[in-house]
Amino acid sequence: MRTETDLRSPRHLWYKDAIVYCLDVESFQDGNGDGIGDFHGLLQRLDYLDGLGINTLWLLPFFPTPNRDNGYDVTDYYGVDPRLGTAGDFVEFLTAARERGLRVIIDLPVNHTSDQHPWFQEARRDEASRYHDYFVWSDTRPEDAEEGVVFPGVQEEVWTYDRTAKKYFFHRFYKHQPDLNIANPAVRAEIMRIMGYWLELGVSGFRLDAAPFLIELKGIDGADGQDPYEYLQEFRAFLSWRRGDAILLAEANVAPERVDEYFGPRPKMHMLFNFLVNQHLFLALARKDRTPLVKSLHMTPAIPGDCQWAHFLRNHDELDLGRLTEVQRTAIFQAFAPNENMRLYDRGIRRRLAPMLEGDVDRLRMAHSLLFTLPGTAILRYGDEIGMGDDLSLDERNAVRTAMQWSDAPNGGFSDAPPDSLQRPAIDSGPYSYEEVNVEAQTRDADSLLAWMERAIRARKENPEIGRGDLEILETNSPSVLAHACILDGRAVVAIHNLAEEEVTCRVDLSGMQGEELVNQLEVADRRAFEAELEVELPAYGFLWYRVH
Ligand code: GLC
Numbered sequence: 317m318r319t320e321t322d323l324r325s326p327r328h329l330w331y332k333d334a335i336v337y338c339l340d341v342e343s344f345q346d347g348n349g350d351g352i353g354d355f356h357g358l359l360q361r362l363d364y365l366d367g368l369g370i371n372t373l374w375l376l377p378f379f380p381t382p383n384r385d386n387g388y389d390v391t392d393y394y395g396v397d398p399r400l401g402t403a404g405d406f407v408e409f410l411t412a413a414r415e416r417g418l419r420v421i422i423d424l425p426v427n428h429t430s431d432q433h434p435w436f437q438e439a440r441r442d443e444a445s446r447y448h449d450y451f452v453w454s455d456t457r458p459e460d461a462e463e464g465v466v467f468p469g470v471q472e473e474v475w476t477y478d479r480t481a482k483k484y485f486f487h488r489f490y491k492h493q494p495d496l497n498i499a500n501p502a503v504r505a506e507i508m509r510i511m512g513y514w515l516e517l518g519v520s521g522f523r524l525d526a527a528p529f530l531i532e533l534k535g536i537d538g539a540d541g542q543d544p545y546e547y548l549q550e551f552r553a554f555l556s557w558r559r560g561d562a563i564l565l566a567e568a569n570v571a572p573e574r575v576d577e578y579f580g581p582r583p584k585m586h587m588l589f590n591f592l593v594n595q596h597l598f599l600a601l602a603r604k605d606r607t608p609l610v611k612s613l614h615m616t617p618a619i620p621g622d623c624q625w626a627h628f629l630r631n632h633d634e635l636d637l638g639r640l641t642e643v644q645r646t647a648i649f650q651a652f653a654p655n656e657n658m659r660l661y662d663r664g665i666r667r668r669l670a671p672m673l674e675g676d677v678d679r680l681r682m683a684h685s686l687l688f689t690l691p692g693t694a695i696l697r698y699g700d701e702i703g704m705g706d707d708l709s710l711d712e713r714n715a716v717r718t719a720m721q722w723s724d725a726p727n728g729g730f731s732d733a734p735p736d737s738l739q740r741p742a743i744d745s746g747p748y749s750y751e752e753v754n755v756e757a758q759t760r761d762a763d764s765l766l767a768w769m770e771r772a773i774r775a776r777k778e779n780p781e782i783g784r785g786d787l788e789i790l791e792t793n794s795p796s797v798l799a800h801a802c803i804l805d806g807r808a809v810v811a812i813h814n815l816a817e818e819e820v821t822c823r824v825d826l827s828g829m830q831g832e833e834l835v836n837q838l839e840v841a842d843r844r845a846f847e848a849e850l851e852v853e854l855p856a857y858g859f860l861w862y863r864v865h
C-alpha cells in the first residue's frame with residue numbers, strides 16, 4: 317500500500333513526467349539573418365515545439381563566450397551571448413515558453429570558466445586578488461600533469477603553465493578552460509548567486525555540467541577532509557529554498573556504486589543522466605540482443621522516490637562508450653562507426669542516431685520507443701525527431717551540431733544568410749540533406765518519423781506509470797525481444813521491443829500480473845484479452861505498448 321507521503325504518486329513532481337527537448341540556440345533558428353541562431357528565432361519556433369508535445373526545454377549554454385567549446389567556456393554567467401540576443405530577448409522567450417506551458421532548464425557550466433573570463437584574467441595578474449583563489453594553481457608542474465585528460469587525442473595535459481601568473485593552473489578539459497576552485501566558499505557563493513539570478517528570471521532548473529569534475533578536489537591545496545558531495549547538498553538546499561519546484565539534473569557519468577552520493581542521503585540532485593543504460597542500449601542495438609540492456613537496467617541502483625533517471629539516445633557530445641569493455645565497444649564501433657573518422661577520444665562515436673541506424677525509420681522508431689518506455693524521463697535531442705544526420709567534415713563533436721532542418725529552402729530554412737556565413741552549417745548534400753530530411757515535409761506526411769514522434773510523445777504522457785512506476789523485466793523466449801513493465805499502484809504498462817530485423821513470434825510471461833484486457837497504446841487500435849502467457853508477433857524492429865486493464 318502506498319501512503320500519503322509516498323512522493324512517487326503525487327503529480328507535483330513535474331520532472332517525472334517531463335518530455336525534455338534539448339537544443340542549442342545557436343543552431344536552431346536564425347531570427348535576424350546573420351547566420352547565427354538566436355532567441356528571436358527560437359521564439360518563432362515555440363509553436364512547433366509545443367505541437368511536438370514536449371513540455372520542457374533544456375538550453376545548452378547561451379552566455380557570452382569565446383565559443384571555443386560550444387559555449388561551455390563562459391566569460392559572464394549573468395549575460396546572454398550578444399550574438400544570440402539580449403537579456404530582454406531571453407525574457408521574451410521565457411515568457412512565451414511559459415504561456416505555452418513549457419518549462420525551461422538551462423546549462424550551468426561552472427566546473428570551469430573560459431580563460432577570458434574577467435575572474436581568470438584578474439586571478440592570473442594578481443596573486444593578491446580575491447579571484448586568484450577562485451582557480452586551482454601549482455607553483456611547479458605536477459608529476460601527473462598528463463593524467464586524466466577528458467579529450468584524449470586533442471588535449472595533452474590537465475595542468476598548463478600560465479606565463480602571467482608564473483604558475484600552473486588546473487584544467488580538467490581544454491586548456492582554455494581553467495577549473496574553478498570548488499573548495500573556496502566564495503566560488504560556491506558565486507555559483508549559488510548565478511543560480512539565484514536565473515531562477516528569479518523564471519527558469520525551472522539547471523543541467524549541472526560535468527558534475528563529478530565540478531566537485532573533485534584534485535590539485536586543491538588545503539581541501540583535505542572536505543566532503544565534496546556536501547557541495548551538492550548545499551546547492552540543492554539553496555535551489556529549493558529559492559524555488560521549490562526547480563530541479564538539478566547532473567551530467568555525471570559515474571559508476572553505479574557512486575550514484576547514491578549524488579542522490580542522497582540528504583537531498584542533492586533530482587536527476588542524473590543514465591549513461592550506463594545509454595551505453596548498454598547501444599550495445600543491445602548493435603548485437604540485436606536484449607541481454608546488455610537488461611543487465612544495465614538491473615545494475616541501475618534504486619533511487620529515492622523524488623529522484624529520477626534521465627534517459628537519452630544521443631546528445632551534443634560523442635556517444636561515450638567508456639563504461640563498456642574493449643570487446644563490447646568494438647562491437648558497437650563495427651556496427652555503427654565502421655570508419656575511424658566516426659570515432660572520437662578513443663571511446664566514442666561522433667555521429668547522429670539516424671546515420672548510425674542507416675536511416676531505417678522502423679529502427680529509429682523502435683530506438684525512440686525504447687527511450688520513451690524506459691523507467692525515467694526521456695530527453696530528446698533537437699533534430700532527432702526528424703532523423704537528422706551528421707557532418708563528419710566538421711571537427712570533433714561539431715559533426716553532430718549542424719543547423720536544424722526546417723524545410724527545403726536554402727540553409728534548410730535555418731537562416732537567410734549566405735550558406736558560407738553560417739556559424740553552424742546546414743547539411744546540404746546526401747541522404748540527410750535538408751532537401752531530404754526536414755520538418756516541413758514530415759509535418760505533412762502522416763507516416764513520417766515526426767508524425768510518429770508526436771503520437772509516441774502523446775502516448776508517453778498518457779502513461780505516467782513509465783516515469784513513476786517500478787520496473788519489471790518480463791520473461792520472453794526470444795533473445796532479441798525485450799519485454800518490460802512499469803507498474804504503479806497496481807496499474808501496469810507493458811512494452812515489448814524487437815531489437816532485430818527478423819520478424820518474431822514470441823511468448824511474454826505476464827503471469828505475475830492480473831488483468832482482463834490489454835489495450836494497445838500506440839500504432840493500432842487493438843484490444844485483446846489478457847493472457848498470463850501472451851503470444852505476440854513483431855515485425856522487423858517492431859514494438860508494442862500495452863496497458864493492462
Ligand atoms: C560537458 C559538456 C561538453 C563540454 C564539457 C566541458 O561534458 O557536455 O560539451 O565540452 O562539459 O565543459
Ligand code: CA
Pocket residue numbers: 346347348349350351352353354399
Ligand atoms: Ca541571428
